[in-house]
Amino acid sequence: MHVKVLIKRDMIAGKEEDFFSHLKNLRINAMNQRGYISGETLICAENTNKVMVISIWETLKDWNDWKTNKKRIEIDALLNELQKNPTQYEPYVYSKYWAAASLGFPRPLQEHDL
Numbered sequence: 001m002h003v004k005v006l007i008k009r010d011m012i013a014g015k016e017e018d019f020f021s022h023l024k025n026l027r028i029n030a031m032n033q034r035g036y037i038s039g040e041t042l043i044c045a046e047n048t049n050k051v052m053v054i055s056i057w058e059t060l061k062d063w064n065d066w067k068t069n070k071k072r073i074e075i076d077a078l079l080n081e082l083q084k085n086p087t088q089y090e091p092y093v094y095s096k097y098w099a100a101a102s103l104g105f106p107r108p109l110q111e112h113d114l
Helices: 016-030 060-067 070-080 095-102
Strands: 003-010 036-043 050-057 088-093
Touching (some): 016 036, 016 050, 060 088
């Protein structure tokens, strides 16, 4: 089951160079993690201080392992200093898994996936 994680950040104006440097470092480190598939960075067209990363992982457990990784936490702390608000994390699974569950198949978010 693939998981897409929407990561929303609200950067402080004038801090773009440092912010994107740390964000790139975060991506480089994520690429070496088990279960990492891909990621993309989007900048809001209406407010260029708002940045969203869409990160794709093989399982929710893989994402949670990365989210609690010591190196990721260190880099995230540097990013937090350059943000107006705390980072928002929203993991999503594909709706077809929930449709299958309604037909009696096992739910995709079993305890071993968390």
